[in-house]
Amino acid sequence: MTTPITAVIDSSPELEVVTGVDTHADTHHVAVLSVTGARLGDLQVPATTEGYKQLLAFIRSFGSMRLVGIEGTSSYGAGLTRYLMAQAVEIREIVRPRRAQRRHGKSDPIDAYAAAAQTLAEPETLPLAKTGDGIIEQIRVLVGVRRSAIKARVAVIRQIKCMLITAPEAIRTRWEGLNERCLVESLAATRPGPATGSVTTATGHALRRLARRHQYLTVEITELEDDLRVLVGQAAPAMIARKGYGMIPTATLLVTAGANPERLRSEASFAALCGASPIPASSGKTNRYRLNRGGDRQANWALHQIALGRLSNDERTKNYAGRLRAQGKSKKDVLRCLKRAIAREAFHLIVHPEPVPATEDLRDLRHQRGATLVQAAMSIGAEPARLSELERGKRPNAELATAYRAWLTAA
Template structure:
């Protein structure tokens, strides 16, 4: 009887347990059970579900958090998995809340096809781990710098005046990390200097961690999506956040409008009476919205095309907030293309050997194109992306070769 029955299961996930509910494809509740969140528990849950019938689909809450292990176990056993949103709060208030109820609600959501999403690829977790560690290091470094400054405010006058001459935080940290507290006789001075030295050495350690983690993020994002990483204004941190939001399996995004809504960059109508306008969205993934915001600000400051566009919009009477909303929406459209249709990027590694083979200096190239020599050097090393300049540079080198021949 059960071999011909088609069932749908829902999973309410927690740190130590998962609760499953099984319903038929007509919505009849069959059974529910609780299992441990370990490989043995996952296998027991799958065997329990299959004992009730053929598992058509499984709806799991939190496929990227508490439900990550169970999601991978289901996929390894060729069971289709979808991510379900948590139950509506108004429904919870009417029906109550418990693990069996939440699991049953997840199963019914799968059957109804409402509020479902494709789970993210497990490889997204690698980026998330590196990004969390890097941001934690930056946060701890900022806190340590503020603690040093607070300690020096109330330090003895002689100590305060000695370190006041360091105008930059970098120089101050370097000086404190190499100071000798025991060379002083005043116990207060010794204690304050010892604390500041410990904090300064902690800052240097965190800075090394930041550099190492940034290099790992740069390498991983460049490998996963070189076109995204090469886009103007997209650094390792920003690229990693966009990949985490979208998932490395970007086919889960239905359209660029859906991605804009996910990233909180979709225009929200804010019209009333004779006023017709849109405003910035306050929903979506705020970390992804922050990534788009940073790209927009960087392009606004340094990208000539963006600066020309903003100047035209300001002349047309738009406010800076409206222009920023338009920029973020356009950037979301561009990022969606990079995320869903990765493409190879131009390799600049041939430029430097070709220039050196003709004994042409960086200054000569820079003077010809009207840029700084450092810009040409960064372009040759792949530290700066400018496909137009690279193409013109390559054609110019070929002309120099023909003239030399």
């Protein structure tokens, strides 16, 4: 159901127009401005494919579209954004207005005209919308499900431990001293008897159900990680092959960049998006920067995990951190600098990926040389299990693959 146009100004087909859309779960409200800022009209349409067609026809009735600004391109406006992008419409993400900017009231037409005005005034500074399609969207939905499964599993084990604290003495003493894995396996295999029999049997039933829920979630997480490993390997082989980039941190950074990373104007904008850009915190004679607490915190977590991994096993990173500490920087400052450098590297790996060394023939080369995995690992200073994963393509590593091939092909 649509509302009537509140104001319409006669316009020629050659007129260029700018559009703003206020999105909701069931309806979207569109407002159209001329390039001079004159209000041409607004309309409410249903949030369906037919509504999207009606919205597009309404805009084109005023002239040619210069730009469309949509509020919530990754939430309520995701479907509209995908539809308009398929129609080759240029879209900008509208930044939600602050409460102080709404002193003149709030309604769907007011918000839609405000979005159109913002699009007209700031076409170069407004962020480009994500496409929300393709392999990156597949990764995004699977990462979200895995994250919720991880949280649910943590809640389950916490509930098991809390229940054991208040459980009857016989149950509490029976399961004391077991590690988490053994505790879950043992509880899942118990046969406590009828749950209606006593407090002891009811508690046993509750613990067994929680343990089996924990096992189910573990299987679900493992299956999700297997799917993500395939998708991430297809989407960013150069990134996953770089030292320190685990599968989940890589997937998180890919989701943050989106399926159209070219929308990011520079590596500095990507660092700001990840909350890794330095924030000046100087005063008087003190000249320093502090951690950025904004941006995508999941992407910031991914950079943090990569930084911690490299600090533990990468010599170049250790040397860099040592130089920073020698300059008097604190541990937080060192991590800030590392995350900024990793954000720069990640941006170029996403936008300008390097070719990945082939690994399919490494096992055949090793067999031709007559070497075992242990011998090869000892020769290049690696773990045999790591070389086995590399040969099977389970865990890419460009640096290790290059060193391994050099050793295999050496005279």
